[in-house]
Amino acid sequence: MTYKSDSHIRNPEDFGKVVVIYGGNSNEREISLESGQSVLSSLKKSGIDAFGWDPNQESIKYILNQDIDRAFIALHGANGEDGRIQGLLDFLNIPFTGSGMFSSAIAMSKVLSKKIFLEHNLPTPKFKVIRTLKDLKKATDIFGFPIVLKPNSEGSSLGMSKISKLNELEDAYKAATEFDDVLLAEEFIQGKEITVTILKNKTLPTIRVKTNRTFYDYFAKYKSNKTEYICPGTSDISEEKIYADIALEAFEALHCRGWGRVDFMCEKNSIPKILEINTVPGMTKKSLVPMSAQCKGINFETLCWTILETSF
Incomplete structure (x- = not known):
C-alpha cells in the first residue's frame, strides 16, 4: 500500500501495525536507541499498534514474521541514514518515514550533498x-x-x-x-549556528545553538547542560523566511521527503550557508526537532504521529 505524504490520519487503527526501527550497529547506536524508545513510547501512548526492532539484536526474520503496515525509521548513521534500510523496506514493500533510498544515500555523503547544493546555486561553505x-x-x-x-x-x-x-x-x-x-x-565560518526542521514540506521555527565548546560537538549535543537553544533562532520574520526558503530548496534539491533537518552556519550580515541535511534527525529529549516542534506548539506525541503520516 502507498501512502501520500500529505495524508491526515485521524484514527490510530488506520496506521495498521507499525515497526519502529532503532539501535543498529553504527557509531550513533546509543542516540538511536534513545530516539527509538522515545518514539515507540509516544506511538503507543497515542493508541498505535507499534513494536520495536533493533537490527543489531534481531535478524530480518523478526520483522518478516510480522504483518507490518508501516515503519518509523529511527536508525541514525550507517545502515539507517545511508539508504540501506530504506532499500530493504522498499524491497519488502513496507511504507516508511523519511527520505527514500537514493536521497538518504546522497544526504549521508557530505561531499555529494555539497556538490548538488552548488549545482543548484545554494550557498554552502567552500x-x-x-x-x-x-x-x-x-x-x-x-x-x-x-x-x-x-x-x-x-x-x-x-x-x-x-x-x-x-x-x-x-x-x-x-x-x-x-x-x-x-x-x-x-x-571555517565564524558566526551563528542555525537549524531548520522540515515537516510535511513546511518549516518549523528555527533554532539557534550556542555552546561554550569549540563547536557544537557530540558532548555539546548530548551531554552538556550548558548548551543554549534559542527558538526561534532569528531576529525577525524576514530572516526566518530566508532560512526557511533555503532549507526547502536544499531539501528539494536532494529529493528528500517527509521530514528532516537542515543545518546552517551564518556570518554576520551574510547569507546562511548550508552545512548538511539530516534525513533521520534525533528524537531524544535534547534533540532539535522536538524542540522546534514544541516552539510551534506541537507536542512530542503529535510530532511522532505527524511524522508517521508521511510514511509511503
Missing part, C-alpha cells in the same frame, strides 16, 4: 575532499586557519575537528579517519 594528510595540508594553504575537518559520512559531529594550527593537522586527520576514509575540509 570545501575540499580529503583522502590523505597531504590533501589536508593543501586545503590549509587554500583556506588558511582555522579549518574544519569532518568524516564524509558520519553524524553527531563524530570525528570532527576545528584545526587552528599546523601542528594540529595530524591528530585531527587521525581522529577523522577512525570514522571514514573520505574526509571533508571546510572553510
Whole structure:
C-alpha cells in the first residue's frame, strides 16, 4: 500500500501495525536507541499498534514474521541514514518515514550533498575532499586557519575537528579517519549556528545553538547542560523566511521527503550557508526537532504521529 505524504490520519487503527526501527550497529547506536524508545513510547501512548526492532539484536526474520503496515525509521548513521534500510523496506514493500533510498544515500555523503547544493546555486561553505594528510595540508594553504575537518559520512559531529594550527593537522586527520576514509575540509565560518526542521514540506521555527565548546560537538549535543537553544533562532520574520526558503530548496534539491533537518552556519550580515541535511534527525529529549516542534506548539506525541503520516 502507498501512502501520500500529505495524508491526515485521524484514527490510530488506520496506521495498521507499525515497526519502529532503532539501535543498529553504527557509531550513533546509543542516540538511536534513545530516539527509538522515545518514539515507540509516544506511538503507543497515542493508541498505535507499534513494536520495536533493533537490527543489531534481531535478524530480518523478526520483522518478516510480522504483518507490518508501516515503519518509523529511527536508525541514525550507517545502515539507517545511508539508504540501506530504506532499500530493504522498499524491497519488502513496507511504507516508511523519511527520505527514500537514493536521497538518504546522497544526504549521508557530505561531499555529494555539497556538490548538488552548488549545482543548484545554494550557498554552502567552500570545501575540499580529503583522502590523505597531504590533501589536508593543501586545503590549509587554500583556506588558511582555522579549518574544519569532518568524516564524509558520519553524524553527531563524530570525528570532527576545528584545526587552528599546523601542528594540529595530524591528530585531527587521525581522529577523522577512525570514522571514514573520505574526509571533508571546510572553510571555517565564524558566526551563528542555525537549524531548520522540515515537516510535511513546511518549516518549523528555527533554532539557534550556542555552546561554550569549540563547536557544537557530540558532548555539546548530548551531554552538556550548558548548551543554549534559542527558538526561534532569528531576529525577525524576514530572516526566518530566508532560512526557511533555503532549507526547502536544499531539501528539494536532494529529493528528500517527509521530514528532516537542515543545518546552517551564518556570518554576520551574510547569507546562511548550508552545512548538511539530516534525513533521520534525533528524537531524544535534547534533540532539535522536538524542540522546534514544541516552539510551534506541537507536542512530542503529535510530532511522532505527524511524522508517521508521511510514511509511503
